[in-house]
Amino acid sequence: MEVKLKVKRFDPEKSKDNIWYQDYNIDIHPSSTILDALINVREEVDGTLGLRCACRASICGSCGMKVNGQAKLVCKTRVEEIAPKGEILLIEPMGNHTIIRDLIVDISTFFAKIEQITPYLQPDSEPETGEFIVSNESMDKLLTEMNCIMCGLCVSDCTVLEVDKTFIGPAALAKASRFVYDPRDDQTNQRLNYLNDEQGGIWDCTRCMQCVEVCPKGVSPMDRIMDLRESAIEIGAKKTHGYHHTNSFEKSVTANGRLDETRLAIESAGIFNISRLIDLIPVGLKALIRGKLPPLFPHKAEDNKKIQELAKKIKEDK
Amino acid sequence: MYDHDLLIVGAGLAGLRCAVEAQRMGLKVAVITKVHPVRSHSNAAQGGINAPLTDRGDDWKGHALDTIKGSDYLADQDAVEIMSQEAGEAVLELERMGVIFSRGEDGKLGTRRFGGQKVARTFFVGAITGSALLHVLYEQSLKLGLQVYEEWFVTSLINEEGVIKGVVALDLKTGELEAITAKAVVIAAGGAGRVFEPSTNALICTGDGLSLAWNNGAGLMDMEMIQYHPTTLARTGILMSEAARGEGAYLFNSEGDRFMEKYAPDYMELASRDVVSRAEQTEINEGRGIDGNVLLDLRHLGKDFIESRLGYLQEVSVEFLGIDMAEKPVPIRPGMHYIMGGIKTDVNGETGVPGLYAAGECANVSVHGANRLGANSLLDTVVFGRRSATKASEYVKTVKDSRISTxxxxxxxxxxxxxxxxxxxxxxxxxxxxxxxxxxxxxxxxxxxxxxxxxxxxxxxxxxxxxxxxxxxxxxxxxxxxxxxxxxxxxxxxxxxxxxxxxxxxxxxxxxxxxxxxxxxxxxKEWLKHTLIYRDRSGELKIETPDVTITQWKPVERVY
Structure with a gap:
């Protein structure tokens, strides 16, 4: 079938007009992958097109890029899935990475974040002979995180990293959870306390689901981050706005069946945190002027009882 | 100018295992690699790593004999003995570093069966064993602060009067060519699958290390021994791990016969890879194939089992062919997969060229001979990766100064x-x-x-x-x-x-x-010998045929 590719190019060695979009029309087998198509371009049409790829089997993590605006491993994305009727495929480099050339991005920031979470097992002591004795279940659970191939797709499409470069990010946090839940590791609390930190830690995630959506390996980084939040709370690491926010949210919903936004804002900041509360005043005033200030004393929801039952059930099921 | 005690070319399992060992010994080590370490092709190994663990009733001699029989008696038996004896500790050490190996009820490492072996002695992580090992060794390299020249491509070895003193390499990101000197160089640059089309190998497996060594006086041994893996996915050529058959999958031809009965009545689908690949190709050539393939059938294993133990295979089958393995057999065919041959080394990675060592797929110790057993390649990388570090460190101590004009x-x-x-x-x-x-x-x-x-x-x-x-x-x-x-x-x-x-x-x-x-x-009588090829500066080839080392297993007829 005919495949139409529109590829974003970048040549750092040109002083001007160094970013452009280039069209390639090629003829390939319909069940080919987008990587097959790009290799075909590179081999037969334009040898200057730059991209990384190696295994062609979705295990090395080299070929992440954006296809029609969403990050994909192109070796496991078939042309007919995305463009069944021969629609134009827009190919661009991954987001949240600096571009080196064409579709090749600088992966050093990605790996710097991995290094940030002390990415190796830290047991207090090792068995003198043989292996650590732990249950198969405990190891099996870690398989999800071990599936991560560090392709960077989750980082590419992370909406927090777009605005906050300090965020440790989905891949590194998923990697962190792999050690937090490893029964052989003895730094669990230290790890959780570090990840719980206000700046860039687990509470920075806005739960936009992008990382879950784009992960080609089913790692579901966001779910791993939520696991870490719960574990942090369990060990008593509660001195974060994130914890207060969650807590206030839960209290307000179970009490009234509604979210009490005024209380949420104040409690998330911390009721003794004067400077943060002062910061909230202009926000409140703006909301007041626009008629969007939530009521100071919230009404109860009509089916409040049902909501309370639901909340109770959720807690019991945990 | 950059200068090190030991420079390792390649950051796959052999390279990283070598680097970790050398770093622990206090050497000034660096690794140079044309891709980021976790992109290395060791990733692609799926099924597992063999080790005879004595506390589980296994015996190193059993593993050695299976390996030697698998090699069709071309492996050097002294080398196989070392690999089998060191295997247990090598695997346990990987576990202690953090590999999340699958376990049994008792919480100890569990096994699966693999081809060419009567005993289950293959330790594994789902169907991503290579990736799991590589990521853990990478973690260890971060822990030890290993220096890595990442995305640098070696263009030549620095050879002064027959002694290797470093490399010249291209920094891909800048395009600059630089010299990196070292007292010794270990080549751990992987195989050469791209010499064949199709191949299961990554596009990066271009035999760089083999060529570099060959052009600097090392010999390439048994290069004719090319492994065709019996189960590569139709059309795409993607590897489908031997673990599928290890866990009980069948092979069928177009007539619905489990044809391995004819070729290997005892081992059936779990005969050595060369035997199974020949059987499949014979079926296909004689008209009992389906569009040049035969069928790999896992249906009787059940969906839950397939997804928990062979998840990656299911993923690949669904993604690339749209086939759910729990419902339909998958078409597969033999595909080029591995080179048994390589840079001739002794059991310590020495190539015979002063300052030059080799380990991993690019090396030939020789433990795989004429056919490698599944799950012996990962073992080879960690055992001989470590040993080459030990030997090279001894050599490094004898070299006074590595700084030279480059x-x-x-x-x-x-x-x-x-x-x-x-x-x-x-x-x-x-x-x-x-x-x-x-x-x-x-x-x-x-x-x-x-x-x-x-x-x-x-x-x-x-x-x-x-x-x-x-x-x-x-x-x-x-x-x-x-x-x-x-x-x-x-x-x-x-x-x-x-x-x-x-x-x-x-x-x-x-x-x-x-x-x-x-x-x-x-x-x-005439060919219990290796083929060993040297090439001199003028391009002239010199071919030798040294004897195979036999210790305690006399060659007998090879039946599965």
Missing amino acids: SEHVEKDLNRIKKILNNKGRFRTSEIRNTMATAMTEGIGVFRDQKSMEYAKKIVEESKIKFRDSLVVENKGKVYNTDLLFALELGYMIDCAESIVHGALTRKESRGAHFRTDIKDRND
Whole structure:
């Protein structure tokens, strides 16, 4: 079938007009992958097109890029899935990475974040002979995180990293959870306390689901981050706005069946945190002027009882 | 200028295991790799790693004998003994570093069965064992603060009067050529699968290390021994792990027969890889295939089992062919997968060239002989990766100063690259590569004969001339010029192809993966020997045939 590719190019060695979009029309087998198509371009049409790829089997993590605006491993994305009727495929480099050339991005920031979470097992002591004795279940659970191939797709499409470069990010946090839940590791609390930190830690995630959506390996980084939040709370690491926010949210919903936004804002900041509360005043005033200030004393929801039952059930099921 | 005690070329399992050991010994170590370490091809190993653990009632001699029988008695038995004896500790050490191996009820490491072995002694992580090991060794390298030249491509070894003193390499991100000196160099740069088309190997497996060593006086041994894996996915050629058969999958032909009954009644689907691949190819050639494939059937294992133990295979089957393995058999065929041959080393990674060591797929110790058992390649990388670090560190202590004048060496490669960039030829790298690699599969395939091998040789010779005289590289830039990179890799691939065709033409018998339809029998009387090829500066080949080392297992007929 005919495949139409529109590829974003970048040549750092040109002083001007160094970013452009280039069209390639090629003829390939319909069940080919987008990587097959790009290799075909590179081999037969334009040898200057730059991209990384190696295994062609979705295990090395080299070929992440954006296809029609969403990050994909192109070796496991078939042309007919995305463009069944021969629609134009827009190919661009991954987001949240600096571009080196064409579709090749600088992966050093990605790996710097991995290094940030002390990415190796830290047991207090090792068995003198043989292996650590732990249950198969405990190891099996870690398989999800071990599936991560560090392709960077989750980082590419992370909406927090777009605005906050300090965020440790989905891949590194998923990697962190792999050690937090490893029964052989003895730094669990230290790890959780570090990840719980206000700046860039687990509470920075806005739960936009992008990382879950784009992960080609089913790692579901966001779910791993939520696991870490719960574990942090369990060990008593509660001195974060994130914890207060969650807590206030839960209290307000179970009490009234509604979210009490005024209380949420104040409690998330911390009721003794004067400077943060002062910061909230202009926000409140703006909301007041626009008629969007939530009521100071919230009404109860009509089916409040049902909501309370639901909340109770959720807690019991945990 | 950069200077180290030990420089390791390649950051796969062999390279990283070697680096971790050398770093622990206090050497000033660096690794140089053309891809980020976790992109290395060790990733692709799926099924597991073999180890006879004595506390589980296994015995190293059992593993050694299976390995030797698997090798069709071409492996050097002293080397196999070392690998089998050190296997247990090597695997347990990986566990203690953090690998999340699958376990049994007792919380100890659990096993699965693999081909060519009667006992289950393969330790595994789902169907991502290679990836799990590689990521953990990478973690250890971070823990130890290992220096890595990441995305640097080695263009030559620095050779002063026959002594290796470092490398010249291209920093892909800047396009600058630099010298990196070292008291010793370990080549752990992986295999050369791209010399064949199709191949399960990644596009980066271009035989760089083999060529570098060969051009500096090391010998390439048993290069004719090319492993065709029995189960690669139809059309795409993607590897489907032997773990599928290890866990109980069947092979069927178009007539619904479990055809392995005819070829290996005792081991059935779990015979050695060369045996199963030949059986499949025979079925296909005799008209009992389906569009050039046979069927791999896992349905009886059940969906839950498939997804928990063989998740990656299911993922690949669904993604690439749209087949749910719990519902339908998958079409598969033999595909080029591994080179048993490689840089001749002793059991300590020594190549015979002062300052030059080798380990992993690019090396030939030889523990795999004429056919490697599944799950022995990962074992090979960690055992001999570690041993080469130990031996190289002894050598490093004898070298006083590694700092030398390097400008001449850099200049030489700079001129070579300039020449390639300025060449006004008409053949793209890909065109020469594809023609050669297709001919290699045709000529040095599952079955081969004098005529087919000579055909491959002719095409390799033509490729060599095209590469020298009529290559064109479109991209003249410096920053991440992959067009240039592929051209340089093609040079390495042509060297590998040359050694493979000469190895194949030299061996006048059938043994393991080298099956000649014109000489079908193994000939222990004349060919219990390796083929060992050297090439001198003028390009002249010298072929030797040293004896295989036999310790306690006399060659007998190989029946599965």
